[in-house]
Amino acid sequence: AQSVTQLDSQVPVFEEAPVELRCNYSSSVSVYLFWYVQYPNQGLQLLLKYLSGSTLVKGINGFEAEFNKSQTSFHLRKPSVHISDTAEYFCAVRTNNAGNMLTFGGGTRLMVKP
Amino acid sequence: DAGVIQSPRHEVTEMGQEVTLRCKPISGHDYLFWYRQTMMRGLELLIYFNNNVPIDDSGMPEDRFSAKMPNASFSTLKIQPSEPRDSAVYFCASRPGTGYNEQFFGPGTRLTVL
Numbered sequence: 355a356q357s358v359t360q361l362d363s364q365v366p367v368f369e370e371a372p373v374e375l376r377c378n379y380s381s382s383v384s385v386y387l388f389w390y391v392q393y394p395n396q397g398l399q400l401l402l403k404y405l406s407g408s409t410l411v412k413g414i415n416g417f418e419a420e421f422n423k424s425q426t427s428f429h430l431r432k433p434s435v436h437i438s439d440t441a442e443y444f445c446a447v448r449t450n451n452a453g454n455m456l457t458f459g460g461g462t463r464l465m466v467k468p
Numbered sequence: 469d470a471g472v473i474q475s476p477r478h479e480v481t482e483m484g485q486e487v488t489l490r491c492k493p494i495s496g497h498d499y500l501f502w503y504r505q506t507m508m509r510g511l512e513l514l515i516y517f518n519n520n521v522p523i524d525d526s527g528m529p530e531d532r533f534s535a536k537m538p539n540a541s542f543s544t545l546k547i548q549p550s551e552p553r554d555s556a557v558y559f560c561a562s563r564p565g566t567g568y569n570e571q572f573f574g575p576g577t578r579l580t581v582l
Contacts, residue, residue, distance in 0.1 A: 386569050397472070397559055397573035405569060444511065448569060455524065456571060458511040 356381040360459035375430040377445030472574035486548040493562030503559040
């Protein structure tokens with residue numbers, strides 16, 4: 355079975371600073387990887403996804419993530435954050451042998467300070 | 469499209485009462501998922517349907533929980549009797565058929581059981 359670990363439960367950062375949110379997964383088969391964002395009192399929205407091809411994936415709101423198969427990681431980055439990026443971020447994985455289910459990490463709360 | 473619609477957005481009930489949460493998936497989507505989100509356990513998949521048929525209900529916590537999908541445009545999650553530990557945000561998500569990997573989430577129902 356696959357699992358997803360988000361190493362940081364909270365990441366405080368100042369506005370306009372760069373940020374990296376870490377995600378590691380465990381799976382013995384090919385994976386599809388996702389980052390979702392959840393703003394307060396809202397549902398989850400897809401930020402970006404890796405299905406195949408280029409390991410550097412660009413998403414909405416200036417976010418990008420890099421798939422690293424050897425390190426089984428899919429870290430999310432943004433070069434300069436805004437106050438409006440304050441939210442909870444979830445990494446998720448789907449494998450070919452897991453049917454149609456996504457397995458989510460525990461989430462990372464990004465807190466952008468002025 | 470209005471996206472995934474959930475009702476009610478907030479529900480407060482007393483222990484022992486029956487609770488019914490409702491979901492309308494995006495039109496044309498073949499898959500529907502029910503999730504529960506709590507601080508302690510994060511985001512958990514409860515059950516999912518494909519073409520109105522329940523495929524995997526291994527995440528349903530116990531017999532007090534039941535889910536139905538009588539047609540392609542409507543699903544319910546019922547808790548009877550409800551308990552304080554059922555307090556959580558319940559999300560419904562849908563996605564198109566095979567080949568599409570992204571799930572689209574509703575805004576959630578915040579359930580409080582007193």
